[in-house]
Amino acid sequence: MEQLNYKIEVFEGPMDLLLHLISKHKLDINDIPIAELVNQYLDYVRQMQEMDLDVAGDFLEMSARLIYIKTVSLLPRHEEAEILKKEITGELIEYRDCKIMAKKLSEHTEGFDRFVRQPQQGYVNYDYERFHEGDELLNAYINAAGRGKRKLPPPLDSFKVIVAKKFVAVASKVGSVLDKLKSGKKVRFLSLFSDSKTRSDMVATFLAVLELTKNKEILIDGDISNPVVQSFSADGEAVSNTN
Numbered sequence: 001m002e003q004l005n006y007k008i009e010v011f012e013g014p015m016d017l018l019l020h021l022i023s024k025h026k027l028d029i030n031d032i033p034i035a036e037l038v039n040q041y042l043d044y045v046r047q048m049q050e051m052d053l054d055v056a057g058d059f060l061e062m063s064a065r066l067i068y069i070k071t072v073s074l075l076p077r078h079e080e081a082e083i084l085k086k087e088i089t090g091e092l093i094e095y096r097d098c099k100i101m102a103k104k105l106s107e108h109t110e111g112f113d114r115f116v117r118q119p120q121q122g123y124v125n126y127d128y129e130r131f132h133e134g135d136e137l138l139n140a141y142i143n144a145a146g147r148g149k150r151k152l153p154p155p156l157d158s159f160k161v162i163v164a165k166k167f168v169a170v171a172s173k174v175g176s177v178l179d180k181l182k183s184g185k186k187v188r189f190l191s192l193f194s195d196s197k198t199r200s201d202m203v204a205t206f207l208a209v210l211e212l213t214k215n216k217e218i219l220i221d222g223d224i225s226n227p228v229v230q231s232f233s234a235d236g237e238a239v240s241n242t243n
Contacts, residue, residue: 014062015095017044022092029092034073034085038066168200173208181218181231189220189227 011017021040022029045063069088073081132140177192192209196202209229212218222228 014041014059015092017041017059018062018092019096019099029096030089032085032089032092034066034069034081038070041066168198168204170204170207170211173201173204174212177205177208177212177218178231181229184231186221186228186230189229192229 011020018037018041021027021037022032025036025040027033027037042063045059048059065084065088069081069084072078072084075081176195180187180192189209193202193205196205209218209220213220216232218229218231220227220229
């Protein structure tokens with residue numbers, strides 16, 4: 001390939017320069033010799049720097065990209081180089097096609113400096129004719145103005161989760177568990193939670209069972225997948241009756 005000798009200001013970007021090199025040296029855009037193209041491209045960038053021109057970042061980025069492709073192509077296994085080469089080839093083809101279409105469009109609009117649209121006649125009704133309820137308008141205003149700007153308190157509904165939440169005492173569930181075992185029969189562990197309506201109920205019942213077990217007032221026995229619970233007799237022995 002011949003040494004570069006042309007005006008560098010004619011190129012709008014790295015893709016424009018690469019297309020010029022391919023066209024100048026009659027290269028096949030579908031099978032670009034990356035090694036030759038890299039050398040020519042770097043010569044151009046070097047000329048820009050020697051002439052103290054401001055080298056745009058996209059030109060330097062393309063330099064690094066081409067050098068990387070050339071480097072990996074020298075490896076014994078250069079599959080990555082082929083993939084990167086196909087990517088840059090596709091970008092060049094797309095850029096070339098866009099330039100061709102842009103040129104055709106400019107030829108069709110040559111001689112036209114501006115396009116003017118004539119004003120259209122018509123009647124516009126600026127009266128708002130929809131009907132809204134008062135609550136709907138208030139909500140729309142709140143959403144538009146923002147609660148913080150008008151310092152409105154939060155709605156009462158936002159406190160229901162906190163205020164209405166019921167907390168169950170563990171002590172109350174201790175008596176409930178003992179009542180279910182006072183007959184002396186064994187009961188299924190899960191049956192102790194049958195009357196629990198809330199999560200707080202379930203947690204309190206579970207803590208009550210742990211407390212009673214710790215104090216050796218009840219005994220949990222059986223298979224871990226389906227345990228049973230029984231109470232201790234007055235002499236400290238477990239009652240043997242089965243439910």
